[in-house]
Amino acid sequence: LVGRARSCVVTPLARLFVSSNMAKSKFEYVRNFETDDTCLKNCYIVVRLDGRNFHRFTEQHKFTKPNDNRALGLMSRSAHSVMEELEDIVIAYGQSDEFSFVFKRTSTWFKRRASKLMTHVASQFSSSYVFYWKEFFGDQPLLYPPSFDGRVVLYPTNRNLKDYLSWRQADCHVNNLYNTVFWTLVQKGGLTTAQAEDRLKGTLAADKNEILFSEFEINYNNESALHRKGTTLIWEKRDETVTKRMKRPNEEEKEVSVTRSRKRVQAYHCDIIGEQFWEEHTDILEDDGC
Ligand SMILES: Nc1nc2c(ncn2[C@@H]2O[C@H](COP(=O)(O)OP(=O)(O)OP(=O)(O)O)[C@@H](O)[C@H]2O)c(=O)[nH]1
Ligand SMILES: [Mg+2]
Ligand SMILES: [Mg+2]
Numbered sequence: 001l002v003g004r005a006r007s008c009v010v011t012p013l014a015r016l017f018v019s020s021n022m023a024k025s026k027f028e029y030v031r032n033f034e035t036d037d038t039c040l041k042n043c044y045i046v047v048r049l050d051g052r053n054f055h056r057f058t059e060q061h062k063f064t065k066p067n068d069n070r071a072l073g074l075m076s077r078s079a080h081s082v083m084e085e086l087e088d089i090v091i092a093y094g095q096s097d098e099f100s101f102v103f104k105r106t107s108t109w110f111k112r113r114a115s116k117l118m119t120h121v122a123s124q125f126s127s128s129y130v131f132y133w134k135e136f137f138g139d140q141p142l143l144y145p146p147s148f149d150g151r152v153v154l155y156p157t158n159r160n161l162k163d164y165l166s167w168r169q170a171d172c173h174v175n176n177l178y179n180t181v182f183w184t185l186v187q188k189g190g191l192t193t194a195q196a197e198d199r200l201k202g203t204l205a206a207d208k209n210e211i212l213f214s215e216f217e218i219n220y221n222n223e224s225a226l227h228r229k230g231t232t233l234i235w236e237k238r239d240e241t242v243t244k245r246m247k248r249p250n251e252e253e254k255e256v257s258v259t260r261s262r263k264r265v266q267a268y269h270c271d272i273i274g275e276q277f278w279e280e281h282t283d284i285l286e287d288d289g290c
Pocket of ligand 3 (some may be wrong): 050051096097098
């Protein structure tokens with residue numbers, strides 16, 4: 001009504017302004033439907049991604065069993081890209097079709113909004129997975145676009161965060177030990193998958209180690225650390241020396257060595273449950289006495 005009353009005295013351009021102003025006041029209330037998902041201060045923000053229906057994806061893309069090194073390399077490369085492109089990630093841990101990213105507790109990136117952090121991690125990871133696919137899988141074509149779900153969990157203390165990462169690495173160990181014995185029984189022992197499953201029912205870790213050792217002469221501890229421990233990515237400072245040609249006034253041009261400290265993402269396949277890793281990398285977590 002206001003618009004119509006005024007329209008007889010305003011130019012078309014001014015009318016546009018009036019109506020867009022009205023549109024703003026009329027519709028902008030919908031903004032209030034957005035909920036506040038700011039992450040609690042002083043907590044580590046963990047974003048964990050997991051491949052959607054990778055049971056099918058791995059079958060269709062002929063992943064080797066129980067572990068496919070091309071796939072693990074691609075996961076790691078994609079996580080590397082997340083760390084380089086997004087701010088404030090201090091450590092990432094991955095195994096199987098999952099990767100966890102830890103944002104430092106003081107991070108103010110995207111005002112600590114959970115949905116922004118999670119969706120940026122998930123989309124950067126997914127697009128990298130597709131972007132680098134060929135580098136790892138060569139002639140094996142990517143048959144359909146893979147996707148990853150994401151969740152955000154907050155951990156207030158260093159102890160909680162270390163226990164979270166320990167939980168994921170223990171999961172890696174339990175699954176990998178089971179899968180190693182299972183596929184050894186099938187691939188080397190000639191059992192059907194149903195027979196192998198039956199054989200492993202109710203067995204403890206020690207029994208599985210024993211089957212591997214006594215029947216197949218495999219010492220599980222000598223299996224690949226990448227498979228047993230998963231992949232931990234952290235930032236490391238490295239001195240890089242480059243030679244440059246320099247010319248000072250009144251001097252001949254000459255070659256000089258310039259050393260610069262650079263941060264690079266470094267991958268480890270080691271135990272992160274014990275204290276040793278944390279004692280050797282004291283700059284990952286800020287000390288909180290816990
Ligand atoms: N062959 C093979 N399969 C793998 C490898 N890594 C992961 N997988 C498969 O990926 C699955 C991952 O498990 P989940 O994440 O629990 O299950 P999912 O099928 O992805 O289902 P949702 O995560 O619930 O969507 C495993 O059960 C395996 O089937 C690998 O290196 N080789
Ligand atoms: Mg999955
Ligand atoms: Mg999984």
